Amino acid sequence: MDNTSLTSPGDELSVEQLLDAATDTAPAAALPAEAPPRNLMRLMRKIPVTLTLEVGSADVSLHELMNIAKDSVIELDTLAGEPLTIKVNGIAIGRAEVVAAGENYGLKVVEISDIHLDSLTA
Structure with a gap:
């Protein structure tokens, strides 16, 4: 080869x-x-890896899920203005703020952990 x-x-x-x-x-x-x-x-x-920025999460019942409509508001577990979680392949590696990057959203890293390959594998 x-x-x-x-x-x-x-x-x-x-x-x-x-x-x-x-x-x-x-x-x-x-x-x-x-x-x-x-x-x-x-x-x-x-x-290649997948980098995501997690806004937050919420636990809802199936009943609540079935009642979600167009203007529904679901409260997440992240405080407004708090840095969001950066994830690589689903593993948290740091925190960031959302910024404008041209016409798209971007992220500004405010905290990053040491990235070890062992921690990025399931």
């Missing part, structure tokens, strides 16, 4: 490419002496 295609900036890896790179069992003797070791962290930088 040609590893140069895995390290080009901007490329995205398929699951198959990542697994091939991580499980390549070619004997060390077959590799040239000057071949650098694979940098797993460099490969992992290309794995």
Whole structure:
């Protein structure tokens, strides 16, 4: 497998490419002496994740859920003006405020935790 295609900036890896790179069992003797070791962290930088900003949540009964209509207001567990929770793949990693970013919403990070890959896996 040609590893140069895995390290080009901007490329995205398929699951198959990542697994091939991580499980390549070619004997060390077959590799040239000057071949650098694979940098797993460099490969992992290309794995897409989902970043979300959670406004809050509310526990409602099925009865209440069935009665929600167009102008219903549901109180959430987050205070107005309080920073919101930043999540990566459903795991909280920090807090942020909502800002305008051009014509879209954006987030301004106000608190971020150390991000460890072990904490982002289920």
